[in-house]
Amino acid sequence: MNKLEIREKLIAEIKQVENLHLLKVLYDILSAETGEKFYNLNRDQISAIEEAKQQYKEGEFFTNEEVDRETEEWLKQ
Numbered sequence: 001m002n003k004l005e006i007r008e009k010l011i012a013e014i015k016q017v018e019n020l021h022l023l024k025v026l027y028d029i030l031s032a033e034t035g036e037k038f039y040n041l042n043r044d045q046i047s048a049i050e051e052a053k054q055q056y057k058e059g060e061f062f063t064n065e066e067v068d069r070e071t072e073e074w075l076k077q
Helices: 003-016 020-034 043-057 064-076
Strands: none
Touching: none
């Protein structure tokens, strides 16, 4: 079986799949091949990301230089 035949058979099989979990697993496998990232996040992770985005919008963050300075000072102690 050549590459085109395999691809066509896979597409035909995938079109018939009703199991959402299986479709997600297949998507994850295929995404890894193409380099596309797909993350399954829980509510706490999504909440933390939203909080971080809001903090960034409000200027509540440190630059690399600030962190480097703080780290140097801390290491001198």
